[in-house]
Amino acid sequence: xxxxxxxxxxxxxxxxxxxxxxxxxxxxxxxxxxxxxxxxxxxxxxxxxxxxxxxxxxxxxxxxxxxxxxxxxxxxxxxxxxxxxxxxxxxxxxxxxxxxxxxxxxxxxxxxxxxxxxxxxxxxxxxxxxxxxxxxxxxxxxxxxxxxxxxxxxxxxxxxxxxxxxxxxxxxxxxxxxxxxxxxxxxxxxxxxxxxxxxxxxxxxxxxxxxxxxxxxxxxxxxxxxxxxxxxxxxxxxxxxxxxxxxxxxxxxxxxxxxxxxxxxxxxxxxxxxxxxxxxxxxxxxxxxxxxxxxxxxxxxxxxxxxxxxxxxxxxxxxxxxxxxxxxxxxxxxxxxxxxxxxxxxxxxxxxxxxxxxxxxxxxxxxxxxxxx
Amino acid sequence: xxxxxxxxxxxxxxxxxxxxxxxxxxxxxxxxxxxxxxxxxxxxxxxxxxxxxxxxxxxxxxxxxxxxxxxxxxxxxxxxxxxxxxxxxxxxxxxxxxxxxxxxxxxxxxxxxxxxxxxxxxxxxxxxxxxxxxxxxxxxxxxxxxxxxxxxxxxxxxxxxxxxxxxxxxxxxxxxxxxxxxxxxxxxxxxxxxxxxxxxxxxxxxxxxxxxx
Numbered sequence: 001x002x003x004x005x006x007x008x009x010x011x012x013x014x015x016x017x018x019x020x021x022x023x024x025x026x027x028x029x030x031x032x033x034x035x036x037x038x039x040x041x042x043x044x045x046x047x048x049x050x051x052x053x054x055x056x057x058x059x060x061x062x063x064x065x066x067x068x069x070x071x072x073x074x075x076x077x078x079x080x081x082x083x084x085x086x087x088x089x090x091x092x093x094x095x096x097x098x099x100x101x102x103x104x105x106x107x108x109x110x111x112x113x114x115x116x117x118x119x120x121x122x123x124x125x126x127x128x129x130x131x132x133x134x135x136x137x138x139x140x141x142x143x144x145x146x147x148x149x150x151x152x153x154x155x156x157x158x159x160x161x162x163x164x165x166x167x168x169x170x171x172x173x174x175x176x177x178x179x180x181x182x183x184x185x186x187x188x189x190x191x192x193x194x195x196x197x198x199x200x201x202x203x204x205x206x207x208x209x210x211x212x213x214x215x216x217x218x219x220x221x222x223x224x225x226x227x228x229x230x231x232x233x234x235x236x237x238x239x240x241x242x243x244x245x246x247x248x249x250x251x252x253x254x255x256x257x258x259x260x261x262x263x264x265x266x267x268x269x270x271x272x273x274x275x276x277x278x279x280x281x282x283x284x285x286x287x288x289x290x291x292x293x294x295x296x297x298x299x300x301x302x303x304x305x306x307x308x309x310x311x312x313x314x315x316x317x318x319x320x321x322x323x324x325x326x327x328x329x330x331x332x333x334x335x336x337x338x339x340x341x342x343x344x345x346x347x348x349x350x351x352x353x354x355x356x357x358x359x360x361x362x363x364x365x366x367x368x369x370x371x372x373x
Numbered sequence: 374x375x376x377x378x379x380x381x382x383x384x385x386x387x388x389x390x391x392x393x394x395x396x397x398x399x400x401x402x403x404x405x406x407x408x409x410x411x412x413x414x415x416x417x418x419x420x421x422x423x424x425x426x427x428x429x430x431x432x433x434x435x436x437x438x439x440x441x442x443x444x445x446x447x448x449x450x451x452x453x454x455x456x457x458x459x460x461x462x463x464x465x466x467x468x469x470x471x472x473x474x475x476x477x478x479x480x481x482x483x484x485x486x487x488x489x490x491x492x493x494x495x496x497x498x499x500x501x502x503x504x505x506x507x508x509x510x511x512x513x514x515x516x517x518x519x520x521x522x523x524x525x526x527x528x529x530x531x532x533x534x535x536x537x538x539x540x541x542x543x544x545x546x547x548x549x550x551x552x553x554x555x556x557x558x559x560x561x562x563x564x565x566x567x568x569x570x571x572x573x574x575x576x577x578x579x580x581x582x583x584x585x586x
Binding site: 002005006009010012013016017020021243244245246248249251252253254 | 453
């Protein structure tokens with residue numbers, strides 16, 4: 001028998017074998033599609049923003065003066081500052097020397113020395129200045145610290161007092177107007193914006209969409225990709241496990257492992273394409289739109305998936321190893337491709353890796369195939 | 374006449390077959406005797422591949438495992454291994470020698486529901502459909518009951534009577550009754566069992582490799 005005939009017969013025979021599994025395959029694909037889609041929709045509804053805080057460490061010294069009522073109020077205010085936002089970490093020191101040591105060790109950015117009767121002075125409008133110590137520019141840093149007070153402690157009505165105290169602090173160091181202006185400019189440029197704008201402390205990661213796809217579309221594409229990958233758990237034994245007798249006859253008819261690989265690749269590609277059709281139709285019905293060109297757009301992804309599946313098939317010694325490897329590869333591809341968490345939510349290093357991995361582009365291409373080019 | 378020369382095969386450093394040559398006339402049956410793992414299947418596999426590459430002789434190879442897809446119908450299984458259309462296969466099944474195998478009687482039974490004897494007959498049919506001149510059969514009686522074994526033997530007789538050559542690899546003693554010549558495969562080489570018998574070496578001893586050839 002000519003090997004060309006046998007090659008074609010092998011493809012035909014495998015397709016006939018798959019025909020017997022078409023109902024379970026379609027049911028499995030649709031169930032997987034449903035489960036993955038619902039999971040994706042739930043995830044996309046909840047995870048779309050993340051906040052990471054830049055913490056500023058401050059130390060403060062609060063004297064035991066005669067007005068403990070205000071001191072308790074001040075402590076409450078400071079604690080409140082910490083609890084409102086995690087942008088500032090406050091550390092109370094018991095002595096001024098301890099605060100200086102923290103500054104010199106680089107443990108804190110600022111050391112705020114609260115003078116005696118400071119809080120009662122604010123309340124009676126005498127506004128005693130805070131002494132703010134930093135390693136580099138004392139006056140500039142005092143400005144920031146006071147702005148912080150202003151930002152967080154408005155309920156005490158001391159915002160203005162904070163600003164005054166900052167200016168007083170600057171003046172108390174005997175700087176001239178040029179130096180003060182220079183310091184203020186630097187403060188504005190470097191720190192003030194962050195101090196006045198709380199959001200400046202917060203790096204927002206916006207993941208309301210993924211490329212040109214909305215997050216919902218993105219997760220539907222992920223669901224389709226996972227459904228197709230997991231479908232191969234059903235067809236993998238069919239396209240790999242020829243018994244010894246069949247293999248012997250294939251080899252004795254001058255076909256080799258490369259022929260078998262190509263044959264399996266063609267069979268897998270066709271199976272994936274057949275399984276993609278109900279996915280496409282299900283999405284079209286759910287979103288009331290149909291993009292016929294999507295079938296063409298999906299072809300490169302399906303071919304690539306078939307290639308991955310068959311390489312794993314060829315390298316795996318048995319079905320269990322095959323399934324486990326396929327599962328691990330699928331999950332890695334999906335995670336790095338932004339299929340579990342949106343790309344923007346992934347760690348920065350993973351985002352860089354993602355650029356060079358196929359998962360991201362596979363999901364994107366399926367998304368475009370499903371929702372239009 | 375079938376002739377094959379100098380077959381050698383090694384797995385890594387282990388030489389399984391060492392410079393084996395076999396020749397047989399038309400109508401002749403050659404038996405290859407040996408224990409499990411002695412290299413009988415490897416020998417038949419090598420002969421099949423060598424003949425397929427040379428294109429000199431039309432070979433039909435029936436491996437020990439039935440080369441059948443469980444999910445396919447018998448007709449599709451036969452079609453897999455030939456270039457005939459379904460109608461051509463059906464008419465071939467209704468003509469000698471395939472009609473004697475009674476494949477027509479179980480064309481509607483899925484392969485996975487067939488008995489061992491049916492599967493072996495179907496396997497034989499997938500090979501005979503290509504009208505081979507030489508039939509290579511690897512353990513043709515393995516896991517068959519007596520009636521099925523007799524059936525297969527009768528097809529083999531019929532094949533030889535029609536001028537075909539059969540090379541059988543087996544550890545079944547019955548091949549002594551069927552084959553014109555039986556060789557023992559031991560340590561990669563073939564030994565003529567007729568000579569061994571003349572030296573008083575029993576069948577069991579041959580299989581136990583207790584030969585002092």
